[in-house]
Amino acid sequence: MIDHPETDLNSQIEQALQLWLSDNKKQLSLLLLSWYDTAGRDLPWRCTKNPYLIWLSEIMLQQTQVTTVKTYYHRFITAWPTLSALAAAAETDILKAWEGLGYYSRARNLLKTARLVAEQYGGQFPENYQALLKLPGIGEYTAGALMSIAFNQPYPAVDGNVVRVSARLAAAHLSNQKPHNRKKVTAFIRELMPVDRPGDFNEALMDLGATLCVPAAPHCEICPLSGICQAYLTNRVSLFPVSRQRRLPREEKHIVLLTTKGDRVLVHQKTGQGLLAGLYCFDWLKITKNEQKTDEHNRIDHQVSFQIKPAPDDPVQIEMSPEQVIGQLRLIFPDAGIIDLGRHRHVFTHIRWYLHGFLIDQPYNRDQDTPKDPAADFWADEQQLQALPIARALEIYRQRWLDWSRHKKEPGRT
């Protein structure tokens, strides 16, 4: 006998979904929509059918919770009330307005799609699922949300909430992480879509998942679907959906240098498609196992002057005291004042950053170290620095520099 755990799992999912459909298909939409009509959330983007506003909100809602999105949504519709206004914006302005929301490729794709729709579709989003899918930043979920909410057509919009609700309803061992499972849920939901209110139906499912059928400690006792929820009826709610195994984030150590001349600090725009692309950063030194080099997106000045030796008993962990770093920096910048800006830890999904910031206070008239790439590097004054899009991870150092700069200008005020 050969074990086929994967096959068994897939057939359990298929059978559970089919069985549940055959018993409960007809009851769901009425129960769900009546609940939604009284308990659904009152959200800013639900008072419109404007595809531009629906699209904007849905892009923001990808990987981001409603409460966080509200501020940004308001900011965007105020600055760019129409698609053509957004299409005419500069990318840096979009990124600045997006600053802090994360997953910055969403902002870059937002602009790409706005321009594409303005130019190729006369400013109107196509009322066509396949055409929407081709637009940058629009995947299956968002295409389905637009088709159903903005265009009133019966397309499922399967997000993590819908997978969780489906898994519990049918007691199916679904995992939100498996693309194949999302397709199964899409087929399942397609069977349940009412033709008269597809948008409300999708939003109702997501609301239920966000407010009652939450991941931990769901409120089954007040859930309108508890009577047809197989997981609840068999007292197994906590088993669904299947939770994934999480990888540990890799660890990286960096020195952040706020290289300053007079009242300006050197900044650099990250290019390409990678981490924090399009955002601005300071000078940057990456500490690796037994050598040191700069992040590939950043400047490569000064690296020769750093010789960082691995600790003898632990070659992976490099410990360099602030005093040692300051000592090195004094060699590189003999005329400058060096200020320790402190350590900062920042955790991404996949990386754990240990940052240590230093401010290099150089005299006014020193004119070496001119940026190599004037388009990407420049010396920013206070106002410019505040106007640049910068990641959360570096926000603390920006603030420290601004505080320092103001204090230097008006030393009487502490």
Added chain:
DNA sequence: TGTCCACGTCT
């Protein structure tokens, strides 16, 4: 304060 967890798209 730290750890865990949530949230879709692209490659």
Added chain:
DNA sequence: AAGACGTGGAC
């Protein structure tokens, strides 16, 4: 398919 991509909230 599986990993890259960021942040904030819950505990």
